[in-house]
Amino acid sequence: MRKDFFKIVFRILISRKFAVYLMLLIAALLLTGAMLPDVSTLPAIEQWRFKNRKPLVYALSSALGIGALKDSYLFLSLFIFLFLSISVCTIKRIIYHRKSADSLDNISRISHCYGSIPFDNLAAQRVMNILRRKGWKPRRSGIASSRYLSGPVTTENESPGLIIMGNKGYAGDWGSIIFHVGMLVTVIGVVVSMMLGFSGAFTLTEGFESQLSRGNLFGVREPERFDLTLPGTMLELKKFEMALRDDVHPVDFICYMLLDGKEEVVKINKPVDIRGFTLTPQKYGFTPKFLIKDGNGNIILDAYVNLEVRGGAEDSFEIPGANLVISARFYPDFKLSGAGFMGQAEKLYAIARNPVFYIKVFNKDKMIAGGFLPKDKPIDFGKYTIIFNDLRHWVYFRVSMDSGMPLLIAGLITGVVGLVWRFYFYDRAIWIRMMPEGIEFNGRSKYFPGLFKEDMEKIIGAARNE
């Protein structure tokens, strides 16, 4: 019973149709997932709205959207089956390839006659030359030709009965095997990434330092069963610089850092490696320093606040003890215009030449004051006085380590090599029979019969005309 079960499983896995169905199913699932909104990327409030407005689409998206699908057991099990199917089919291919030692073995059974030309005494040498010129490896066959020919043959060259055989691209099947091995290595790389990959993030403000340790990271994704030790390097963001062309187009983002006291420049596309962990800058923002005093002159806040206010966005922060929420909109290059206070809030990339905030002060959800706050100038907002006396940048860094990456790349390179091999060398065989009534050109090609026919016609034409 158990033996039968394994036999059936093996038969299914070895079936090429099964591999095709699996690929089709994976593609169909991905297609469905790509069409549906990815709810996992929506903020909680948007998710709630979406759920109430379109409950059916929400339910579908939660189950089959890319965010849900990629982590689902269904998807994982399909990939496991695909992996097994590729493995078994590859092993089968290797065994089959080793068994059929020569592509000419079964030529007489499946070859096709492409044409013939009249016989002459010099034809054999001529045909041999043409075949060599066209990249074939021709060989004459006399006695051995009885394997391929049922009729009488002689061993004399240039004589009726001689057979010239040649083949090309027999090793092409190895290309397919190499490609599939490459795909297996790629899948292993992906699994290693999923199981052993580490990623986390932290935000660093200019002039501040932080240790690269687990406690200082957020959004950590790490292997469950393997305890990774973070390097514990002290990181300091000395300065963040943004270079703009024409005051609009960003051309460089540069982080001047100290890593355990050693100077390092980290840029976009130029991450830094810290003992196997890659540090990449991902986004930046502005960090104003606010000094807020209440009506009695007591300082209720004196701190740098990281805000996401680029491109005219509004951000807010809370001062819990005072029941206050401060909302801020940023004008990095503020100018008064006839139309009002326009500044440069709408620009995503802007250098803060004349920074001004538009502040709203809320007490228990009720706005109590609002107005512009230029740098170094105390402004009263109701009973509160706010001074904005410094402006820095913050940079959001991602820390990652991915042991699957080398495997993934090795797998893809192997796959490409295998495919190029596979399509450049494909199995073709030629079998030319010299007979008194004419020279017959036979051949077969495993793939691309039309192109092979063209090749054969060229060979026949050359043999006729030369």
Add this chain to the structure above:
Amino acid sequence: MSSPGLLLFWLAVSVYALSFIFYLVSLVFKKERAGVFAFYLIGSAFVIQTIYIAQRWIVSGHPPVVGRFENSLWGTWFVVLIALILFFRRKGLRSIGAVISPFVLLMLGNGLVGGDLAIEPLSPPFKSGWLWVHVIFAWLAYGSYTVSAGLAAVYLFKRGESTAKIVLEDLIVKFIALGFISHIVMVGSGAVWAYGLWGRYWGWDPLETWSLISWLIYGLILHLRLTIGWKGKRIAWLAILSLVGIIILFWGIGFVSKLHTGLL
């Protein structure tokens, strides 16, 4: 920045349009000379497009890879380049220009509708050596898939059975294979680039997902043709329908979201 040489661009568009008209004349009225002329027009339009791209490249200091307009410009250039190489090798297949020229016009139109024609400097995420590998192989894949669909359209138009049709079928599969290989290089180089840029090689953003879907679909076609033995009209239709996935991948996603989920 400004957008220099637009006259050249419009000239190229006009010549592509003319070539399409001549192809139509050739097909409808069976005028062979019109077809030959249409082929020369496509070649001329390609030369003009090349000059425009070179001029734009010199002014901007980077290849045309920023924004929808530049992508349409370079993408269609690759499509025509691959088609022209095919035309020179196989004169009998020049009729696929009747499919290629309207396709190029549509793609350029798409770039014009959704894109900014002004030249912009290369933003920091694009400043990577991997950009070259990633983009060139992306367009090579795109061009190969498009030409395979063009060949498939010609295949479907041809009546009866002939060697020419079998050759066409072989070429459809060969171009799909070329696209498929280029697709892997594109994905691989993109993965390496993304790791240095975002700290992860795959993020399931819409472009990555569609790229995987279309790669799987083309892989499926190759399997159906080479291992299961599908051929003829079925393969031709699959080549045409799969191009839809590629069109969504390269042109559709930009309408609904940012191409990749870049952060800075």
